[in-house]
Amino acid sequence: MITVQASDFIRILPQEILSAFAILVMVFEPFLPSSRKVVLGWFSLLGVVAAGAAAVRTSYSLGPAFNASIAADPFSIYFIALFLLVAALCLLGSFNYLQRDNINHGEFYALILMGTVGMCFMAASTELIMIFLGLEISSLSTYVLAGFKRHDGLSNEASLKYFLLGSFATAFFLYGIAFVYGLTGTTNLMTLSERLSRTGTGGTPLLWVAIVLMFIGLGFKVSTAPFHVWTPDVYQGAPAPVTAFLSVGPKAAAFAVILRIFLGAFHAVGSVSFQMLWLSAILTMVVGNLAALWQSNVKRLLAYSAIAHAGYVLVGIAAGSAEGVSAVLFYLTVYALMNVGAFILIAPIAGTGERALRVEDYTGLGYTRPGVAACLTVFMLSLGGIPTTAGFLGKFYLFRAAIHAHLIGLVIVAVLTSVVSVYYYLRLVVVMYMREGQPQATSEPLPLALRVALATSVIGIFVLGLFPLLLKKKGEAEASPRHTKLAQVR
Amino acid sequence: MTLLQIAFFFLSALALASAILVITRRNAVHSVIWLIVTLFSVGGIFLLLHAEFLFAVQVILYVGGIMVLFLFVVMLVNLDVAVKQAQFSRQWQLALATAIILMAELAYGIYRGHQGFTLAQTSAVPPTIGNTQAVALALYQDYMLPVEIASVLLLVAMVGAVVMAKRKLE
Amino acid sequence: MVPVSHVLALSVILFGLGAAGFIVRRNIITIFMCIELMLNAVNLAFIAFSRYLGDPDGQIFVFFVIVVAAAEAAMGLAIIIAVQRNRQTLSIDDLDSMKL
Numbered sequence: 077m078i079t080v081q082a083s084d085f086i087r088i089l090p091q092e093i094l095s096a097f098a099i100l101v102m103v104f105e106p107f108l109p110s111s112r113k114v115v116l117g118w119f120s121l122l123g124v125v126a127a128g129a130a131a132v133r134t135s136y137s138l139g140p141a142f143n144a145s146i147a148a149d150p151f152s153i154y155f156i157a158l159f160l161l162v163a164a165l166c167l168l169g170s171f172n173y174l175q176r177d178n179i180n181h182g183e184f185y186a187l188i189l190m191g192t193v194g195m196c197f198m199a200a201s202t203e204l205i206m207i208f209l210g211l212e213i214s215s216l217s218t219y220v221l222a223g224f225k226r227h228d229g230l231s232n233e234a235s236l237k238y239f240l241l242g243s244f245a246t247a248f249f250l251y252g253i254a255f256v257y258g259l260t261g262t263t264n265l266m267t268l269s270e271r272l273s274r275t276g277t278g279g280t281p282l283l284w285v286a287i288v289l290m291f292i293g294l295g296f297k298v299s300t301a302p303f304h305v306w307t308p309d310v311y312q313g314a315p316a317p318v319t320a321f322l323s324v325g326p327k328a329a330a331f332a333v334i335l336r337i338f339l340g341a342f343h344a345v346g347s348v349s350f351q352m353l354w355l356s357a358i359l360t361m362v363v364g365n366l367a368a369l370w371q372s373n374v375k376r377l378l379a380y381s382a383i384a385h386a387g388y389v390l391v392g393i394a395a396g397s398a399e400g401v402s403a404v405l406f407y408l409t410v411y412a413l414m415n416v417g418a419f420i421l422i423a424p425i426a427g428t429g430e431r432a433l434r435v436e437d438y439t440g441l442g443y444t445r446p447g448v449a450a451c452l453t454v455f456m457l458s459l460g461g462i463p464t465t466a467g468f469l470g471k472f473y474l475f476r477a478a479i480h481a482h483l484i485g486l487v488i489v490a491v492l493t494s495v496v497s498v499y500y501y502l503r504l505v506v507v508m509y510m511r512e513g514q515p516q517a518t519s520e521p522l523p524l525a526l527r528v529a530l531a532t533s534v535i536g537i538f539v540l541g542l543f544p545l546l547l548k549k550k551g552e553a554e555a556s557p558r559h560t561k562l563a564q565v566r
Numbered sequence: 567m568t569l570l571q572i573a574f575f576f577l578s579a580l581a582l583a584s585a586i587l588v589i590t591r592r593n594a595v596h597s598v599i600w601l602i603v604t605l606f607s608v609g610g611i612f613l614l615l616h617a618e619f620l621f622a623v624q625v626i627l628y629v630g631g632i633m634v635l636f637l638f639v640v641m642l643v644n645l646d647v648a649v650k651q652a653q654f655s656r657q658w659q660l661a662l663a664t665a666i667i668l669m670a671e672l673a674y675g676i677y678r679g680h681q682g683f684t685l686a687q688t689s690a691v692p693p694t695i696g697n698t699q700a701v702a703l704a705l706y707q708d709y710m711l712p713v714e715i716a717s718v719l720l721l722v723a724m725v726g727a728v729v730m731a732k733r734k735l736e
Numbered sequence: 737m738v739p740v741s742h743v744l745a746l747s748v749i750l751f752g753l754g755a756a757g758f759i760v761r762r763n764i765i766t767i768f769m770c771i772e773l774m775l776n777a778v779n780l781a782f783i784a785f786s787r788y789l790g791d792p793d794g795q796i797f798v799f800f801v802i803v804v805a806a807a808e809a810a811m812g813l814a815i816i817i818a819v820q821r822n823r824q825t826l827s828i829d830d831l832d833s834m835k836l
Contacts, residue, residue: 080710088711095718102725142711181735183725190722196714205712205800212804213719216811220726223815226735232819233831235730239815240767243808244758247774251751254778255675257794258785276752283677569816574738578746585773589757594765601769602795604750611746614738622780627802632772632809639813640765651762651827658760665756672748677742700792701799709796716802716803717800720825723807730814 080142087141087148089130090156091196097123098189105182113180117171120185124164124192131156140234144266145203154405155199155332162412163192164325168529169420170317176255177315179225188321191217195329199473204263205331211249211297213240214329218322222314228429241296241306249293255286265341272344281364284348284369290337291352297330300356301363304383308367311379316430320419321376323382324412331389331408339396346396353394358489360387365493368500375432377500378418381459384497385411391490395481403473406548410458410470410540418455419534421448424522435507442509448522449508451530459535460501461494466540473548574614581607594640598633605629619698740761743784751777762827764819768812 085092101116101123108115135153140146167188175178201207219242223235257263259282260271292303292326299307311319338349364384371377374498389411425441425448426432442449456465471494478487522530540547584603591597607625695703706712729735754773761767779798786794820826 099721132703145709145711181729183729183735187722187729190718190725193718194722203712205709205797206715209712209715209719209800209804212807213722216719216722216807219815220722220729221812223730223818226730226818227822232822235815236764236819236831239812240758240764240771241767243771243812244755244774246769246804247751247754247778250775250778251781253797254781254785254794257782257797258788261785261789261791261793263793263797282675285671345713388684428742541750553657571738574742578742578836581746582749582753588769588773589753589766591766594763597766597769601772604773605776608750608780611743611780612783615743615783616751617783617786617795617798620783620795620802623799623802624779632806635809635813636765636769639816642817643765643826651825651829654760654762661756661759664759665752668755669748669752672751673745676744676748691801694777697792697795701795704792704796705799708793712796712800716800719804723810727810727814730811730818 080306083137084141084146086137087134088146088197088200089134090127090160091193091200093127093130093348094123094189094193094196097126098186098193101182101186105543108182110180113182114171114175114183116182117167117174120189121164123189124160124167127192128157128160131160137264139349140202144264145206146200146299147202148200151335152196152200155328156196158328158409158412159192159195159199159325161409162321162328162416163188164534165412165416165420165529166317166321166325168525169320169416169423170315171525173315173317173423174522177225179315184221184224187217191321191325195325197513200334202265202336204256204265207336208250208356209251211333212246212325214344215246215297217222218318218326221318221347222310222322224318225315228313228385230313231315232313234310237306237313238310244301245293245296245463247293248289248296252286252289252291252293255282255289257514259283259286265336269341269343271340275313283345287338287342287345287348289332290354291349291356294330294334294337295356298327298334298386298389299383300386301359301421302412304360304363304386309374309387311382312373312375316375316419316423316426319379320416323379323419324415327382328408328412331393331404334393335401339393339401350396353390354483354486357387357390357394357486360384360390361490361493362387365427365497369501371478372435374422374435374438374504375419375433377435377504378415378422381497381500382415384493385415385459387391388474388490388494391478391483391486394483394486395474395477397477397481399480400477401473402548403470403477405503406540406544407474409496409547410466410537413540414455414465414467415457417530417537418452420526420529421452421455424448424520424526425452438504438506438507438512451534452508453505454534456501456505458541460498461497464541466537466544469541469544473544512520526530575610577607577610577614580604581611595637596691598636598640601636602629602633605633616697618696619701740784742787745779747780747784750774750780751818762829764816764826764828767828768809768816772805772809775801 101120131153134148138148141148174184191214194210196206197210201210207378219235219239222238223231225231260268262268295303311323342349361384364380364387368377371380389404389407392400458465461468461471475487475490581604584600587600588597605628611620612621612624751774754770754777757770758767778802782798784795
C-alpha cells in the first residue's frame with residue numbers, strides 16, 4: 077500500500093503553482109476586455125515568480141516523491157529554475173508583440189505556463205510514464221503556440237509541421253519504451269538502472285534497438301541531424317516570442333531527459349549510447365553550421381544555429397563524465413540567455429506582421445537604432461563564442477570535458493565548425509554597422525517589458541562570461557555521481 | 567493449433583490487411599473506415615491477451631471517440647479537392663526502403679533478443695484478481711500522479727483545440 | 737497461449753506500415769491516421785509484454801498512450817481545420833511556402 081505524504085506535494089510545488097496560475101488565467105480571461113489582456117500576462121509572470129519561490133522551498137526538502145516517480149534533486153531544481161527563467165523572458169518579450177499583431181488572447185499566457193509545467197515534469201521525473209506525459213504536455217502547448225497567429229498561413233504551416241513530425245517522433249520514443257519495458261519489466265528509471273547493471277546484459281540487440289528508438293524520439297525534440305528537418309520551417313513560421321520559447325524550453329527539457337536516461341539509467345549499456353551520441357553530434361554540428369551559411373532569412377539562420385548548438389551540447393553529453401554533465405548544464409543556461417534574447421529582439425526589428433526578416437533589412441541598423449544593434453551584436457558574438465561572452469566559456473567547458481574524455485576527433489570537428497559559424501554571426505553584425513543605407517526595419521521605441529528582458533539577457537551573458545563560477549560551482553554540484561558511469565564503461 | 571491461435575492469426579491478418587488499405591485508399595473516408603477495422607482487430611488481440619479492460623477502452627475511446635472525431639473532420643473539410651490531388655510522394659521507393667530497414671532491424675532485435683527477456687522476473691503465479699481490478703489498483707495506487715497530470719494534458723488539449731479551431735477569439 | 741514473438745511480429749509490421757504511410761502519403765488526414773497505426777503497434781507491444789511478464793504496469797502505459805492519442809487527435813484535427821481554412825488544401829506538397 078502506497079501512502080502519499082505532504083512532503084510529496086512539496087516536491088512538485090513549482091509545477092502545482094504553475095498549473096494553478098494557468099487555470100486562473102483561463103478563469104479570468106472572459107472578464108477582461110481585449111484591450112486589457114496584458115494584465116493576464118503580468119499575472120502569469122507573477123505565477124512564474126511564485127513558482128521560482130516554490131522551487132526554492134522545494135530545494136529544502138529534496139528526495140523522491142510519489143512512489144519514486146518524481147525525483148526532487150538538485151538536477152531537477154536546476155532545470156526547473158532554467159525553465160522558469162525562459163518562461164519569464166518569453167512572457168516579457170511577448171506583451172508588445174501580441175498587442176501589435178492583434179493576437180492578444182489570454183490563452184497564450186496559459187499555454188506558456190502549462191508548457192512550462194510539462195517541461196518541469198520532464199526534468200523532474202524518474203518514471204517513463206511521467207516523462208512521456210510531461211513531454212506531451214509541453215509538446216501539445218507548443219504546437220498551438222507555434223500556430224497562434226491563426227490567420228497567418230506561415231504560422232498554420234509551422235504548427236502543422238511541428239505537430240505531425242512531433243507526433244511521429246513520439247511514436248518512436250514510445251516504441252523504444254515498450255521494448256525497454258519488455259526487457260526489464262519496469263518503466264521506473266531507478267529500478268531499470270539497477271536491473272540492467274545487476275544482470276549485466278548490455279549486449280542484447282533488442283536493447284540497442286530500444287535505445288536507438290528512444291533517441292530518435294528525443295532527437296526530434298532537440299533537433300539533432302538527421303531529425304532536424306522540421307526546425308527551420310517551424311522556427312520561421314511561429315511568432316518570434318514563441319520561437320524563443322520553443323528553441324530553448326522543450327530542447328533543454330529533452331536534454332534533461334537524455335541525460336537522465338542515457339547517462340543515468342542506461343549507463344550499463346554505455347557503448348551503444350556513446351556511439352550514437354558521437355555520430356549524432358558530428359552530423360548535427362556539420363549540417364547546422366553549413367546550412368546556416370546560406371540563409372538569407374534571419375529566423376532561418378538562427379534556426380540552423382540552434383541546430384548547431386544542439387550538436388555542441390551533444391559533445392558534452394558524449395563525454396559522459398561528471399565534468400561533461402556540469403558543462404552541459406552551464407551551456408544550456410548560457411544558450412537560453414542568448415537565444416531567447418536574439419529571438420525576442422527580432423520581433424520589434426521585424427515590425428508588424430514580421431515583414432523585415434531578411435539580412436539586408438538590417439542594413440545600417442547600427443546608426444539608426446544603436447541600442448537595438450548593440451544588444452543584437454552581443455547575442456551574435458556570444459552565439460559565435462567570442463571571448464568575454466558567456467558563449468565562449470560555455471563552449472570551452474564543453475570541449476574541455478570532451479578532451480578529458482579523449483574525444484579528440486569530436487572536439488576538432490566542433491572547433492572547426494564553430495569557427496565557420498563565426499562567419500554567419502558576424503555577417504549580421506557587419507551588415508548592421510559597415511553598410512550605409514536606410515534600414516527597412518521599423519523604428520518604434522522598445523517597450524519597457526522587452527527592455528527588461530533584453531537587459532537581463534545581456535547582463536547575464538556578461539556576468540556568466542566573466543564570473544562563470546557563480547553558476548559553474550552549482551553546475552558541478554548538480555552533476556550527481558549517477559551520471560559518471562558512462563566513461564568508465566566505455 | 568488451438569482455437570486461440572486460429573483467432574489470433576485471423577485477427578492479425580485482418581489488422582494487417584485493413585492497415586494496408588488505410589494507407590493506400592484515395593478517399594480519406596474509406597481510410598477512416600479501414601482504420602476502424604484495424605482498431606477493432608487490434609482490440610480483439612487485446613482480448614486474447616487477457617487485457618479485457620483495455621479492450622473496452624480501445625472500443626469506447628479509440629473507435630467510439632477518436633475515430634468519430636476523425637470522421638467529423640473528414641466530413642468538415644473539403645474532400646473533393648483532396649481526392650484529385652497526388653496521393654503519394656514521389657520518393658515512395660525511399661519510404662518503402664526506410665520502412666523495410668526499420669522492420670528488419672526490429673525483427674532482428676526481437677529474434678536475437680529472446681534470451682534477453684529473462685531479465686525481468688516472470689511471475690509464475692497466475693493472477694488471483696481480475697484484469698480490471700489489477701489495472702484499477704495499479705492506476706490509483708502506484709500511478710496516482712500520472713492520473714492527476716493527465717488532467718493537465720487534457721486541459722492543454724482542450725484549450726489548444728479551441729484556440730486553433732474557433733473562427734474568432736474574443 | 738499466443739507466443740509473445742508472434743504478437744511482437746504483428747506489432748513490428750504494423751509500426752512499419754504506419755511509418756511507411758507517414759512518409760509516402762500526401763494527404764494530411766491520412767498521414768495523421770498513420771500515426772494512429774504506429775501508436776496501436778506500440779500498444780500491442782506493451783500488452784504482449786505485460787501479458788508475458790504477468791505485470792499490469794504495461795497496461796497502465798497503454799491506458800496513458802490512449803489518453804494522449806485522444807488529446808493529440810483533438811488538437812491535431814483542430815490544427816488541420818485551421819490550415820484548411822486558410823490554405824484551402826489538404827496536401828502536404830502545397831505547404832511549402834517557407835522553402836527558399
